[in-house]
Amino acid sequence: xxxxxxxxxxxxxxxxxxxxxxxxxxxxxxxxxxxxxxxxxxxxxxxxxxxxxxxxxxxxxxxxxxxxxxxxxxxxxxxxxxxxxxxxxxxxxxxxxxxxxxxxxxxxxxxxxxxxxxxxxxxxxxxxxxxxxxxxxxxxxxxxxxxxxxxxxxxxxxxxxxxxxxxxxxxxxxxxxxxxxxxxxxxxxxxxxxxxxxxxxxxxxxxxxxxxxxxxxxxxxxxxxxxxxxxxxxxxxxxxxxxxxxxxxxxxxxxxxxxxxxxxxxxxxxxxxxxxxxxxxxxxxxxxxxxxxxxxxxxxxxxxxxxxxxxxxxxxxxxxxxxxxxxxxxxxxxxxxxxxxxxxxxxxxxxxxxxxxxxxxxxxxxxxxxxxxxxxxxxxxxxxxxxxxxxxxxxxxxx
Numbered sequence: 332x333x334x335x336x337x338x339x340x341x342x343x344x345x346x347x348x349x350x351x352x353x354x355x356x357x358x359x360x361x362x363x364x365x366x367x368x369x370x371x372x373x374x375x376x377x378x379x380x381x382x383x384x385x386x387x388x389x390x391x392x393x394x395x396x397x398x399x400x401x402x403x404x405x406x407x408x409x410x411x412x413x414x415x416x417x418x419x420x421x422x423x424x425x426x427x428x429x430x431x432x433x434x435x436x437x438x439x440x441x442x443x444x445x446x447x448x449x450x451x452x453x454x455x456x457x458x459x460x461x462x463x464x465x466x467x468x469x470x471x472x473x474x475x476x477x478x479x480x481x482x483x484x485x486x487x488x489x490x491x492x493x494x495x496x497x498x499x500x501x502x503x504x505x506x507x508x509x510x511x512x513x514x515x516x517x518x519x520x521x522x523x524x525x526x527x528x529x530x531x532x533x534x535x536x537x538x539x540x541x542x543x544x545x546x547x548x549x550x551x552x553x554x555x556x557x558x559x560x561x562x563x564x565x566x567x568x569x570x571x572x573x574x575x576x577x578x579x580x581x582x583x584x585x586x587x588x589x590x591x592x593x594x595x596x597x598x599x600x601x602x603x604x605x606x607x608x609x610x611x612x613x614x615x616x617x618x619x620x621x622x623x624x625x626x627x628x629x630x631x632x633x634x635x636x637x638x639x640x641x642x643x644x645x646x647x648x649x650x651x652x653x654x655x656x657x658x659x660x661x662x663x664x665x666x667x668x669x670x671x672x673x674x675x676x677x678x679x680x681x682x683x684x685x686x687x688x689x690x691x692x693x694x695x696x697x698x699x700x701x702x703x704x705x706x707x708x709x710x711x712x713x714x715x716x717x718x719x720x721x722x723x724x725x726x727x728x729x730x
Contacts, residue, residue, distance in 0.1 A: 347373070348470060348626030353619070356631070356666070360697075364714065368665075371713035375418055375443045375502050375623045378717045382521040383412040384584050386556055388512075390414055396512055402505050409692055412556070413526050414518070420502035424473035427465040431455040431477065431495065434469060439623050441466055442474040443504045447495040449486065458483050464495060468625050475500040502623075516584035521549050524661075524693070524711045524721035528613070529553040531688045531709075531725050532659040536561040538608035541651055543596045543644050544568060548577030548589075550611060555586040565607070567592040567599060596647045609657040610648040614641040616662040616669050620720020622713055638668040642676065649681055652728045658683070660724045665712075670722040671698045671705055678703055682729040693723070 340358065344351045347369045357365035383390040390406045393414060397404040407413035433441065437451025447466060458464050458479050466475040477495025486494065497506075507513055507520070534540050534554050542551045545566035555564055566589050568574050574593045581589050592598065617629045617637045641662075648658050658677075662669050675698070677683040685704045693716065696708030711721040 343369070350627065350630050352631045353627060353629065367714040368712065372620070372622050372624050372720070374421070375504060376522065376713075376718050377418055378523055379416045379418050379504050380407070380413045380521060380523045380526065381416065381507065381518045382526050382553060383414055384517050384519060384556060385412050386560060386585055387515070388517045393512075393517055396517070400510065407523070409690060410523070410526050410530065413523060416505050418502060418504050420500070422499065422501060422503070424465065424475060424499065424501055426473055427463055427476070429456040429458045429462055429464045430467055431458075431464050432467045432469060432471070435625060438468040438474055438625055441497060442468075442501040442623060444497055444500045444502070444506050446493045446497050447477055449489055449492055449494050452486060452494060455483055455486065463498070466495060470625060472625065514583070519549065519552060519580070519584065521553070522721070523718050524723065525549055526553065527690060527692065527709075528611070528659060528661045528723050529557060530690050531723055532609055532611055532657065533689055534558050534562070534609055538562045539606055540564045541599065541603065541607040541610045541648075542566045542613075543610060543648060544613050544615065545574070545577055545591070546613070547573050548580045550613060551577060551589060552580055552584055552586055554611070555581070555588050558588060560586060560588050562588055564589045565592065565599065565603065566590070567594065567596055569593070569595055596644060599651055600647070603651050605651070605653050607651045607656060608653060609659070610652045612641075612644050612648050612658065612660045614644045614662065616641065616664040617666060619664045619666060620711075620713065621663050622719045634666045634668055637664075638666075638673060641669060641673055645673065645677055649683075649728060654728060654730045656728045657686075658726045658728060660726070662722045663719055664722070665720045667697055670710075670724075671696050671708065674708060674724045674726070675700070675703055677726055683726040686725045686727055688723070688725050693721070
């Protein structure tokens, strides 16, 4: 007897804590595989990577340093600066007498081993410094045991800092931000598809590169690394806080060829019109591929709104890039509206040409069209590639 599709959508919505519209979308697109994807997204990526800062150290020497800390790491076969770290878990988290409930953002870091910072606390029992406390997500899932660094009374008077040190988490990933070689700028925490994105951009030492949605500088600093600290990178983001973090990361890693700007991407016009050799667009998206994710609040409307907003950055990129220059477009989501259909828009409306990437380790694009080379696009799936869901496209601008 065939299962009622509406009943299945409701059951999966309740099980995974997703809006019914997103569950329906996944089932239509991925059929039985949808459940595997949803299960994978609830957990951290099986492949956890850091990026070696080759401006300061070789991957081999970084791996040796990790070995001295008791961490078994190995170099990726295709992306040499990518170092793979072990992920352990899931572990059983006991329910102790004292508990702290934290928000979604904090939960998805704490369950991987991160400490709990004050802003993430939602509700708490009375605890004293030195107490062990069970850390719960908003959905009341035990995700970690924390050691209190403060008395609960202090929480009303402080806005930042660590409140619970993570002593046992649902999943365990080495917390290298506490190591001395993080401060020395020897590496950057970055996912495998993100590392691949900068390689596909393939920046050259004497070029002008624009990163339109630079964020805290993950891809920006990698681009600088690939350019061997030469050429010029213009990195722009609307968030003052993100640019502040980008500058801090650049300084930590010894990078000198990034010029950062706070503001809307259109501020680069008219100064940089037709001046960039290559442009990276990694725009805000619905983030349906991000891992780990304890529950989802995004809706169909969020996907539509994101796809529309992404076209804004596409328009600006095409004004900034030189004729026949290179544009790389990437997202951490799974919806075709934000991925293949935006690439189709660039091809049909502006005459861009999809280019076969220099490195292929993902799956081809989902759509089929005899006039558009979707097989040159790359997708990463949580269930197949053991990474977050991700999309990368490389295009040549019109002449």
